[in-house]
Amino acid sequence: MINIPKGTKDVLPSDVYKWHYFEKCASEIADAYNLREIRTPVFEHTELFLRGVGDTTDVVNKEMYTFEDKGGRSITLKPEGTAGVARSFIENGMYNEAMPCKMYYFSPVFRYERPQAGRLREHHQFGVEIYGGKDADTDAEVILIAYDMLTKLGLSVELNINSMGCKNCKAEYNKALKQYLGGHLNEMCDTCKVRFEKNPLRILDCKEEGCRKITADAPAITDYLCDDCRGHFNDLKRYLNVAGLDYKVNPHIVRGLDYYTRTVFEFITTSLGAQGTVCGGGRYDGLIETLGGNPTCGVGFGMGIERILLLAEAVGADIPKAKPVKLYIASMGDAAFDKAFELATALRRKGVKAEIDHMRRSVKAQFKYADKIQAEYVAVIGDDELNSNEVQLKKMSDGSTESIKIDEIVKYFIEGER
Numbered sequence: 001m002i003n004i005p006k007g008t009k010d011v012l013p014s015d016v017y018k019w020h021y022f023e024k025c026a027s028e029i030a031d032a033y034n035l036r037e038i039r040t041p042v043f044e045h046t047e048l049f050l051r052g053v054g055d056t057t058d059v060v061n062k063e064m065y066t067f068e069d070k071g072g073r074s075i076t077l078k079p080e081g082t083a084g085v086a087r088s089f090i091e092n093g094m095y096n097e098a099m100p101c102k103m104y105y106f107s108p109v110f111r112y113e114r115p116q117a118g119r120l121r122e123h124h125q126f127g128v129e130i131y132g133g134k135d136a137d138t139d140a141e142v143i144l145i146a147y148d149m150l151t152k153l154g155l156s157v158e159l160n161i162n163s164m165g166c167k168n169c170k171a172e173y174n175k176a177l178k179q180y181l182g183g184h185l186n187e188m189c190d191t192c193k194v195r196f197e198k199n200p201l202r203i204l205d206c207k208e209e210g211c212r213k214i215t216a217d218a219p220a221i222t223d224y225l226c227d228d229c230r231g232h233f234n235d236l237k238r239y240l241n242v243a244g245l246d247y248k249v250n251p252h253i254v255r256g257l258d259y260y261t262r263t264v265f266e267f268i269t270t271s272l273g274a275q276g277t278v279c280g281g282g283r284y285d286g287l288i289e290t291l292g293g294n295p296t297c298g299v300g301f302g303m304g305i306e307r308i309l310l311l312a313e314a315v316g317a318d319i320p321k322a323k324p325v326k327l328y329i330a331s332m333g334d335a336a337f338d339k340a341f342e343l344a345t346a347l348r349r350k351g352v353k354a355e356i357d358h359m360r361r362s363v364k365a366q367f368k369y370a371d372k373i374q375a376e377y378v379a380v381i382g383d384d385e386l387n388s389n390e391v392q393l394k395k396m397s398d399g400s401t402e403s404i405k406i407d408e409i410v411k412y413f414i415e416g417e418r
Helices: 016-032 046-053 058-063 080-092 136-154 167-182 192-197 200-207 209-215 227-242 304-314 334-349 361-371 382-386 404-414
Strands: 042-045 065-068 074-077 102-111 122-131 157-163 261-272 274-283 298-304 327-331 354-356 377-381 392-396 401-405
Touching: 016 102, 016 122, 016 136, 042 080, 046 074, 046 080, 046 361, 074 167, 080 102, 080 122, 080 136, 080 298, 080 401, 122 136, 122 304, 136 167, 136 227, 136 261, 157 227, 167 192, 167 200, 192 261, 192 361, 209 304, 261 377, 274 304, 298 304, 304 392, 327 334, 327 361, 334 382, 334 392, 334 404, 361 377, 377 382, 382 392, 392 404, 401 404
Parallel strands: 327 354, 327 377
Antiparallel strands: 042 074, 065 074, 102 122, 122 298, 157 261, 261 274, 274 298, 377 392, 392 401
16 A cells, blocks of 8 residues: 655545635635735746745755756745745736736645644645735735634734844844854754854744743844834834734744845734744745846735644634535436436536435435435435326435425425525
């Protein structure tokens, strides 16, 4: 037997209704904010992520699925959604369309990391990207989209925000951070010792307990913001206040990707008792230019669908199941089966969920199957029913029956709105 690869998971027919509900809610919320869906390839040229995500990040250094194709090109399964959307934005000249350009996506992403609950090597993201809105109202709108989605699914969340500043702010902050961290270099993990030289900001994102204790007293980047970046951050807080959305300023949020500038944010949930990040994002004003496009500001987020659904289930969110079969048509004999097949086809074409017996079972076994699939009604057709053009329609919830003409079954379920 061939088993599923480690870090992947089947979505079974019995569970897929949860995914449909998530996608329906996300699409409706995105539409309310005037976002349009975009779909990008599962794999891209590796260079896209080296330049876009950043070659000092854990994603690029440790987690990417990269291989050489038959043409000798380096290809990577996308580890996140933003870079691919940015590439598409540039390649398809979308800055010539009506701006801002507002998009959302559902996408698989791939990261070679230790699998854990809600965090797989192949997982799926719902993401939002908005290009062209340079002011903090766009940041606030993106945050509100994420908030609306999370609360729609019944999650209790806390918003944490920070500002990474511009490249000038970062340069000043890096000096102060290196000065502080320099005295603790021997206490840090090996990865952070490398980060200290290449990108000290990444140290703030380290999950090692020893490094976290060191960075707890590190200088705050918000103390090194230039006037423009400080004004942008104050505007963000003002717009969140206008929208009535509570937030906490957390100066240690830096996110794990190099393209972020100014606003970064995370939604934290306490729905399972312990705190955990369920959504993160921010502004990336230099990304499009870094990838070869015209200077265009951008802001967005990504949330892992598996993790959100896991949390929604844990808090008892009301996720409606798929509608059951409206009518199961049991049959006895070839002629009756042909009539059942004809009726089921006619009902399905009218949008009525109908089912028949494909296993050639006894009537008793067909009733058991109808009960198992939770069919609302069952009609049995045999030679006597064909001769009389009449069947007994049984309502499975209470066992009540009524007589109905066979040639009126479709009309009964369409016009009766049963």
